[in-house]
Amino acid sequence: MEQAFHWFCRKCGFREDFGRSYYWKCPKCGSPLVISTGRRYEVSKGRGLARYKSVLPVTPLKYMGEGETPLVKVSEEGVEVWFKLEYLNPSGSFKDRGTSLSLSYARKLGYTTVVDDSSGNTAISISLYSRALGLKPVLFIPRTAPEGKKKILRFLGAELHESESRGAASVDVVEYSRSHPEAYYVAHTWSYFYVIGAATIAFEVFEEAGVPDYVIAPVGSGGLLLGLAHGFKTLLEQGLTTKMPRIIGVQGYSVQPVNVALKGVETPGEESWLADGIMVPNPPRLAEIVDAIRESQGDVHLVGNTEVREAWLKLVDQGFLVEPTSAAAYAALERLKTRLQGKSVLVPLTGSGLKIIPLM
């Protein structure tokens, strides 16, 4: 852990050297914190995220196979699509990148337990990495979470607390972490570790194929979109490229806070519960997401169940065994194909279909 890194609050200016304390939000004003670096980007030897350790605030304590996912380039009706197969990470989603960083930090600071509120891919990722790093995973999940996911979590040895709702879970988890000083609250929707984790996707793409013209990414809490923006911006600012991709965020009609924030008004459309992984009504980093999209001259697009379902089956038809949420970005691409003629477009495929298809 290097003092070249520091915690920083965009809102109130709070700033502190990184590596001694843990904050899941600003201790002064309660805003999401950023971890910033003055370090030079370079590619190190090794496997996985450690290849980018020069710009990572913490190096993973253990390599478990995360990162270096396949990049599959396909030409589709005049658009050069770069699929990044993030669902082939160890627990079946891109979350493993952020989890690996966040939990390595928890271990370094001496925590023995990690706690979070999630019932989806992040919960599975945290449970798997906790075991491997010798930490006890505690999870607050909504009572209504799918039984199949509960089974995976129990199998992974997570201590499950069922809250009345998703909202209640995020209140209960904070209470738990207040009364358990040994517990590290991951707070994945707030944590910058998940943003930096996702930035390594951009680094891998750059190393292998350069900078794409566009990035189309699903947006729930926004860690993926912000990470891709952070990654490509790092390369741009350090003079390794002169190109920044335009970033298109994708949400469902049912839950569209980024769209509302960008356009000032809700856009009506078909319900979109099929892409459940991006149904986050109040993303803590909403302002940053909007800034990242604007700064890149990007946009936000909304999709509904019908398009998501079609895009999902079309992905599986190409050999990509993903979950429906992964298809939201691809559904948006379908609509944009005329506008994106001749362009290269990075589409991260986020989560594995194997977690849910056996239960369908």
Add this chain to the structure above:
Amino acid sequence: MEQAFHWFCRKCGFREDFGRSYYWKCPKCGSPLVISTGRRYEVSKGRGLARYKSVLPVTPLKYMGEGETPLVKVSEEGVEVWFKLEYLNPSGSFKDRGTSLSLSYARKLGYTTVVDDSSGNTAISISLYSRALGLKPVLFIPRTAPEGKKKILRFLGAELHESESRGAASVDVVEYSRSHPEAYYVAHTWSYFYVIGAATIAFEVFEEAGVPDYVIAPVGSGGLLLGLAHGFKTLLEQGLTTKMPRIIGVQGYSVQPVNVALKGVETPGEESWLADGIMVPNPPRLAEIVDAIRESQGDVHLVGNTEVREAWLKLVDQGFLVEPTSAAAYAALERLKTRLQGKSVLVPLTGSGLKIIPLM
């Protein structure tokens, strides 16, 4: 397709240039065929199996993310274990390597349908790759196959035929392929494409880490073990290394044809249905498996449910979310640790746990 490759029968000497016809077994004597090559091993640019196209009889028609799986090195009680995370292939198992080759060949020869008898990882792999290559998948499965796997197969659009038993399925599939000339019978337990597919695991390990002292691999039909042997032997014969690993095959006590063939007598022990993926009573390539083990001065080890279960949980504890069959080799390693002090040991982790854990 190169004429440097040819079909070859070890038993009757049948030999024919490769690339014009398809045989799942010797047309003269009914033995399993080998595809041999006179080509020089070299690493090509590109991703996935295409990196080794100089020694592949057929290059995958499409890259879908197979191969280049993570290699995780762990020091365990004095043994240097090299885990190869084959469960992170696109359909969740190492079978994708062989499927990619076999089905690319089917497409090149103009078949429109592929048919096979399997209800496990191979069936899922074939269904996924068929869709992506524009082939229709037809599968004969035992009526008793787990509902979760049937759901995955149906989701992937496979035409399922339920036979009375595993044995009946392998009779029914041959009848089907006789009356359907448009159908390519994959015959994965016979097919040398699956052996060559697995050989690419050895090539990747060699490129990244060199040749290990030992390989410990689960043996069902033996494609994995034979492929690893074939791969390392290719490197040895072409003078790229002077070292050949000792190859340890692992079977369960319940179904142990390789052990019986090597030692002349059945070894009693605990039942082993937990490692269901390796319960193949009559592997067509039994003689070759025995030869490969003997030639490498290797051995066979048997494991039972208790050990497999313990090894499985220990793998998950290390962050490897695999299925129980994957743990058979690791269970054998546990026993051999004293003998393997200071040695490097390659242990391929074959199949994803995500296909079954949500159903447990």
